[in-house]
Each structure stands twice: as C-alpha cells, then as structure tokens.
Amino acid sequence: MRICRIAHPGGIDYAVLEEEGFALLLDPFEAQPRTTGVRVPAARARLLAPIEPRTVVGMAHNTGPADRALPPAAFLKAARSVIGPGAQVRLPDDGGHVVAEGELAMVIGRDTAGVRPVDLLSCVLGFTAANDVTDRAAQSRDPLWTEAKSRHTFTPIGPWIETDLDPADVAITLAVNGSEAKTASTRDLARDPGEVLAYLSRLMPLGPGDLVLTGAPAPAVPISAGDDVSIRVEGLGELVNPVEAFPLPDGLAA
Amino acid sequence: MRICRIAHPGGIDYAVLEEEGFALLLDPFEAQPRTTGVRVPAARARLLAPIEPRTVVGMAHNTGPADRALPPAAFLKAARSVIGPGAQVRLPDDGGHVVAEGELAMVIGRDTAGVRPVDLLSCVLGFTAANDVTDRAAQSRDPLWTEAKSRHTFTPIGPWIETDLDPADVAITLAVNGSEAKTASTRDLARDPGEVLAYLSRLMPLGPGDLVLTGAPAPAVPISAGDDVSIRVEGLGELVNPVEAFPLPDGLAA
Incomplete structure (x- = not known):
C-alpha cells in the first residue's frame, strides 16, 4: 500500500x-x-510530504561498512524543515556549500517504548525517500550540525509511504538534472534499519509519524540554484525537488 | 494571563x-x-506540559557575557522529550552524569517567517520555565549532543505559559531538594531573548507552539535518583520534577 x-x-x-x-x-x-x-x-x-513528523532523526556516519568502527551517533533535524515532493529546496542566502544525500527513511507507526529490539521493525508503518540536504560549510563550523541540517526546506521527503518494502537491499539513486550521479544499496549501510531503530529507541521516544533517516549509502552530491534533484528508491518511487536561491528580503539580511 | x-x-x-x-x-x-x-x-x-512543541531548540554556550566572544550556536532537543510539572525525570540506565539547567523558555505564538528581527519578540506567546536536563557524560563523547539532550523526559517545562513577562531581567533559581543551589538573572545571558530569536529565525522556521530555551544564566547542578529539582522563575512560577532511576526492563538492556 x-x-x-x-x-x-x-x-x-x-x-x-x-x-x-x-x-x-x-x-x-x-x-x-x-x-x-x-x-x-x-x-x-x-x-504533500507524506507525514508531518514530531521527531526527525538521522544517523551520523552511517554510510559504508567502515563506519561500523565508529560508535553509532544520531542527529536531529527540525521537524519544520520537512517539505514534500516538488517543493523548493531553498539555498541559504550566505551561499554555503549545500549537498544532497539520498536516503531511505522509516516512518514510525506506533510507539517504540517497551518494544523489544528484535521487534522494533514492526513499529515501522512504511518507508519513504528522503533527501538529507546538508550545508557542508555550516557543518564544518558548527559541531552541533544544527545550521547544517535544519534550515528551512532541508528535509524533502516523499513521494509517499510504501508499506510493503523489505529495507534490507534496495537501490537508492541520486540524480541531479537527470544525470544519475550515484547509486548504492541500503545493504551497504554500516548499520541496517533494525540496528538503527535499536540504537535510537534506547535513546529517545519515537511515536506515530516520526521519521528516521537511515543514512546515505552513496556519496553526497553538490546542488545549486536551478537544479532538479531526484532521489529514486527501488520499489518505492522517485522524490524530485527543484533547488532555488533564497535571498532574504530587505530588512531581514544580517 | x-x-x-x-x-x-x-x-x-x-x-x-x-x-x-x-x-x-x-x-x-x-x-x-x-x-x-x-x-x-x-x-x-x-x-501537563503547557505546550506540545514541534520544535524544541536551545542555545549552546549562552551563559555569561564571555560567551559573546563565541559565535551563536543552537541545538535541537527531541520534541517528545518534553514532560510537564511533577512528571519524573528518568536517569539513563547507563548511569551517565546528569545535570539540571534552569532556563527561561519562549513559547512561539505565530510564524516567524518574514518577520523583521526587531519585531520577533511579538511572535512570542509567552514564557515558561524549562529544565534543560543534560547528560554530561554523553555530551563529552558525542559532539552532536543528541544523546546528551534528547533522552526521554529530559525537557521538563511548566508550570504554565505566562503571557505578561518582560524577559530582560528575571531571576531564575535552581534548587535541588529545597536547597537553593543557584540564582542568576536572564540579564546575565550572553545573548538576550530578542537576539536569540533573531539568530534562530534566520536558521530555521519557527511556528505556533515551538519552544526556545534561552540558555542557563547560572551553572548546572548534578541531579540523582530520589531528588526533587525545582526551577523557579521570578514573576512566572515554579517547575518541580522528581528524579528517578529508570532501569530498562529485561530484554531491553543492551
């Protein structure tokens, strides 16, 4: 469904x-x-964005198998940074160096409190494609990543929630302006969706509608104003968003 | 009101x-x-907690005037970490080193998008007391602070939203088991509530019900199971929460 x-x-x-x-x-x-x-x-x-989450959480350094050597770590994104398919990703007015990351995201269907780790995937309602837009320039100057990850429009998701998907080995293709930049599979993630949920559910409450970004198995790709960026997830669909510059109106500039 | x-x-x-x-x-x-x-x-x-925010954002290093030398930086807390007056703060099962921080919090009343910096305080519905519970042990091992700040029950707020309060110079008293540990005023904050909003509203969308923790003007105080921790804000009221150990049930331990 x-x-x-x-x-x-x-x-x-x-x-x-x-x-x-x-x-x-x-x-x-x-x-x-x-x-x-x-x-x-x-x-x-x-x-529209298929969900309005209260919590948006992503996994840091959860790309290739080498990341297993690092302890798991998570970051939050502002829930209001979520946008839907076709909505504009707005580049910060200070330029920055913004990249797109193509990810499989889990949409939580029920409260994870008290659920045994082996049963946590049963709390997932379904999956959607996510673009974990990140400002690398802000990331390098702010160890908390807040500015880098939570700017307005920095979390496109969609196009819908696929309830029938085995997340173990799905291909994720990131394309900019129709040119396929990167393809990789969720099987390349250092920690799979079940492990991600086991880590997160010990850390914080998750409930209906919350969104968990599982990590980008392929490298990020720079995006610029005028681009169309697409995340295609095998067996799920394609999320496409235009990228626009967003100068602040007069009187709002720093 | x-x-x-x-x-x-x-x-x-x-x-x-x-x-x-x-x-x-x-x-x-x-x-x-x-x-x-x-x-x-x-x-x-x-x-209950006077609000169920979508965004909970706090200011990093916004204590004494010396922090003005540092660039402003914000962190997110999981919205579901919010609890109300009288609700238990649950200490992590791995021990940790947990502290309470007494803060004045702003509750946003309307969308801040497009509002001029000088008018941002008009977007504030009112103020509440907040305990920015933090696990210092987790904070020292995780530069993203997610585990340190977003654990279940780590954001007590209340007892209500005071709409008639001038935030410029209110005393905040942090007490543990009735012993007044620390008192300081919001006038000691490196950046005042208006400056905090000006920084945040450039960074991320804020809207009705969102919660902005302005920073703790006084040092944090360690808390342990069995404590009662109180944040009293002058002209607003007192937020009291018991602190309990929270061992994970069998089968949920690591």
Whole structure:
C-alpha cells in the first residue's frame, strides 16, 4: 500500500494511491487503515510530504561498512524543515556549500517504548525517500550540525509511504538534472534499519509519524540554484525537488 | 494571563489559570484567546506540559557575557522529550552524569517567517520555565549532543505559559531538594531573548507552539535518583520534577 498525504479541493488528507487517483483514509495509523469512501482524481490532488513528523532523526556516519568502527551517533533535524515532493529546496542566502544525500527513511507507526529490539521493525508503518540536504560549510563550523541540517526546506521527503518494502537491499539513486550521479544499496549501510531503530529507541521516544533517516549509502552530491534533484528508491518511487536561491528580503539580511 | 494545559475529567485542554481553578480555552494561539465558558476546579485538574512543541531548540554556550566572544550556536532537543510539572525525570540506565539547567523558555505564538528581527519578540506567546536536563557524560563523547539532550523526559517545562513577562531581567533559581543551589538573572545571558530569536529565525522556521530555551544564566547542578529539582522563575512560577532511576526492563538492556 502507498500512503500519501494530498492537498485537494476538500482539504488535506491521508490517502491510498490507486490507479486513477486517491482513496481518502480515515487514519493511516490504524492497525487496518480504512478508506472514507471518498475518491479524488489524480488531476485534482497535489502530493504533500507524506507525514508531518514530531521527531526527525538521522544517523551520523552511517554510510559504508567502515563506519561500523565508529560508535553509532544520531542527529536531529527540525521537524519544520520537512517539505514534500516538488517543493523548493531553498539555498541559504550566505551561499554555503549545500549537498544532497539520498536516503531511505522509516516512518514510525506506533510507539517504540517497551518494544523489544528484535521487534522494533514492526513499529515501522512504511518507508519513504528522503533527501538529507546538508550545508557542508555550516557543518564544518558548527559541531552541533544544527545550521547544517535544519534550515528551512532541508528535509524533502516523499513521494509517499510504501508499506510493503523489505529495507534490507534496495537501490537508492541520486540524480541531479537527470544525470544519475550515484547509486548504492541500503545493504551497504554500516548499520541496517533494525540496528538503527535499536540504537535510537534506547535513546529517545519515537511515536506515530516520526521519521528516521537511515543514512546515505552513496556519496553526497553538490546542488545549486536551478537544479532538479531526484532521489529514486527501488520499489518505492522517485522524490524530485527543484533547488532555488533564497535571498532574504530587505530588512531581514544580517 | 497564565495559559495552562490540563488533564481533567472531560479530557485534555488549554485553560487560563484563575483563582479557584481553570477556565478552558478554545485556542491559545488566537489573537485574543476566548474561553469556552467551562470551568474546572483546581482539585479536578492536573497540569501537563503547557505546550506540545514541534520544535524544541536551545542555545549552546549562552551563559555569561564571555560567551559573546563565541559565535551563536543552537541545538535541537527531541520534541517528545518534553514532560510537564511533577512528571519524573528518568536517569539513563547507563548511569551517565546528569545535570539540571534552569532556563527561561519562549513559547512561539505565530510564524516567524518574514518577520523583521526587531519585531520577533511579538511572535512570542509567552514564557515558561524549562529544565534543560543534560547528560554530561554523553555530551563529552558525542559532539552532536543528541544523546546528551534528547533522552526521554529530559525537557521538563511548566508550570504554565505566562503571557505578561518582560524577559530582560528575571531571576531564575535552581534548587535541588529545597536547597537553593543557584540564582542568576536572564540579564546575565550572553545573548538576550530578542537576539536569540533573531539568530534562530534566520536558521530555521519557527511556528505556533515551538519552544526556545534561552540558555542557563547560572551553572548546572548534578541531579540523582530520589531528588526533587525545582526551577523557579521570578514573576512566572515554579517547575518541580522528581528524579528517578529508570532501569530498562529485561530484554531491553543492551
């Protein structure tokens, strides 16, 4: 099942993707999500970020197997940095050196508190593609990574939540302007999604709608104003976002 | 006005504190919040965290004036680490070295996007007391501070949101088991609340209900299981939380 969040003439709703459009959902976090009976044709709907998380957490240095030598470490991204498919990634007005990172993200479906580590993957509602946009210049001057990771628009996710996906070995392709820059598989991650959840759930509470970025198995790619950046996840879909410069209006500049 | 969030026989609601109890509010973020007409006596209500933020952000090294020599830096705390007055702060099962930090926190009332720096304080709905619980042991081994700052229960806030407070010079007293450990004023902060908002609002979107911890003007104090820790903010009120050890249940230990 592909769970979407859509804007349509009737408002904003969760919905299931069907051949001709969308079937609205009562509550995607129900054990057996039910449709409302209302359908929206594709032409009348726009895909939004498939979730509005309270927590967005990513894994630091979780790329190739060499990272297993490092202790696991996580970082938070501001929940309001999340944007949906097609929305603009806005480059900071101070230039920076911004890169895209293509990742598989887990959407949590139920509270992880008290769940045994071996059962944690059962708390995952599904998966979505994520672009963990990062300002390398800010990252090098701020060891907390807040500015580097949490700027407005720095967490594109989508296009939907795929509930039927085995995360063990899916290819992630990062492309800029249609040119395929990098492909790698989640099997290359130092710590797999189950290990990531086991680490995080000891550290902090996770609950319905929270988003866990599992790490980029392939190198990051620089992005510039005017680019279109795409993250394609095998068996899931493609997340595309335009990149724009975002000068602050007069009176807001430093 | 003191805006509370309460659990009562009718559910969970925002309310205004009155002499004999609480007057329920329709929406605390309205320009002129209206009461519903329903009153709840104090004996039938329990204070919860006065807000459920999407973003919890704190200022790093924003203590004494010497910190002005450092560039401003912010860190995120997991939104789900927020707890209310009287709720247990749970110490990590690995021991750690946990300290309490007494801070004045701003509760954002409206979107800060596009607001001129000089007008940002008008986006603040009010103020609450915050205990920025921090695991110093984790902080020294993790430069990202995620484990140190975002553990479950590590952000007690309350007891309510005071809308009529000038944040420029309020005394904050941190006490453990009734013994007044430290008192200092927000006027000692390296960067005042207006400067903090000016820095943060360039960095990330802030919106209704978000919580900004302004920094601890006084030194942190170690806390242990069995302690009661209190943050008293002049003109606002007192936030008290018990501290408990929290061994993980069998099967959840590392």
